[in-house]
Amino acid sequence: MTEKKREDEKNPTKLSPFADPQLFLTVEEANRRLKEIMKVTDPTTGLYKSIQRITQVNEMMLRRQDQLRKLFEPSENVRKYLERIKQQVEQLTRTKLAELPLVSRTLIPQLEIEVSGYVEEFERALAEKEKEIETLKAELEALKSKTKN
Numbered sequence: 539m540t541e542k543k544r545e546d547e548k549n550p551t552k553l554s555p556f557a558d559p560q561l562f563l564t565v566e567e568a569n570r571r572l573k574e575i576m577k578v579t580d581p582t583t584g585l586y587k588s589i590q591r592i593t594q595v596n597e598m599m600l601r602r603q604d605q606l607r608k609l610f611e612p613s614e615n616v617r618k619y620l621e622r623i624k625q626q627v628e629q630l631t632r633t634k635l636a637e638l639p640l641v642s643r644t645l646i647p648q649l650e651i652e653v654s655g656y657v658e659e660f661e662r663a664l665a666e667k668e669k670e671i672e673t674l675k676a677e678l679e680a681l682k683s684k685t686k687n
Contacts, residue, residue, distance in 0.1 A: 562603050569596045595681055602674065609670055613663040619656035626652060 572589050579586045612620070626649045633641050 562600060565596050565599060569593050569600075572596075591685060595685060598677070598681060602677070605670070605674065609667055609674070613659070613666075615659045616656065616663050619652060619659055623649065623652050623656060 572593050576586060576589050576593075579589065626645060630641065630645055630649065633645070
């Protein structure tokens with residue numbers, strides 16, 4: 539887990555706005571300290587129960603870090619389509635005017651196929667992300683109710 543966080547710190551531009559590696563390192567450190575406090579706190583007190591709830595919420599937050607990051611990254615198939623479309627568009631922009639009739643019979647139909655495939659793949663990926671978002675919303679509601687108790 540620590541290795542993953544170090545990688546995150548090296549590549550901050552790839553992270554979603556919700557996945558600040560420093561935040562998760564801080565949460566992890568806070569959990570360690572809270573667990574130390576729990577060892578010397580009477581288990582029947584309200585403080586002990588509060589600390590226990592906080593550590594449970596923090597641990598859930600740490601587990602969700604990768605899920606959130608994946609939620610905001612395009613799928614591999616979407617990235618492949620984007621790369622192929624980018625290459626074809628670059629090829630099209632380098633085409634001379636005299637070559638346009640030939641390109642219109644070859645490159646443009648290929649580009650159309652790639653764009654259609656991209657749209658379909660993006661819609662599939664979006665539907666998957668929407669399911670993941672609904673799951674995360676349900677977990678967030680569970681967290682909210684847990685912190686209210």
